[in-house]
Amino acid sequence: MREIVWKALKMTKRHRNRRGAHVSLTLKHKNRIHMAKINFKPNEDRVLVEAAEAETKTASGLYIPDTAKEKPQKGKVIAIGEGIKDKPVTVKVGDNILYGKYSGTEIIIEGKEYLIMRNSDIFGTI
Numbered sequence: 001m002r003e004i005v006w007k008a009l010k011m012t013k014r015h016r017n018r019r020g021a022h023v024s025l026t027l028k029h030k031n032r033i034h035m036a037k038i039n040f041k042p043n044e045d046r047v048l049v050e051a052a053e054a055e056t057k058t059a060s061g062l063y064i065p066d067t068a069k070e071k072p073q074k075g076k077v078i079a080i081g082e083g084i085k086d087k088p089v090t091v092k093v094g095d096n097i098l099y100g101k102y103s104g105t106e107i108i109i110e111g112k113e114y115l116i117m118r119n120s121d122i123f124g125t126i
Contacts, residue, residue, distance in 0.1 A: 040109055041083040045089055045119040049075040049097065049104065050112070073126065074098050078114065089119050096126040 054069040071073030083089040
């Protein structure tokens, strides 16, 4: 069966069932491995980051409970601002970065959690 990519998030399609009667089906958009397209553009030297998931298992194989998990210190750049006049933004979209444990502000866009931080809060790229 050929894969159909729908442009809208949900579309209704008429389909014939086994008996030949028309039935309306609601088809959902297939998840793709692409960079997230968000209608958000950070100002100046700010960077929008999707934080990596916190580790659930230690190196020795012990499971970490939710109450003892530490905040992740790495993530993926989703969107960048234009930079300040004298200092351009040093990372680009798609870079994996390291940042401080308590840097950035948590925001929710389209149901997903992101961090927005200044370019100076980023320690480096991985």
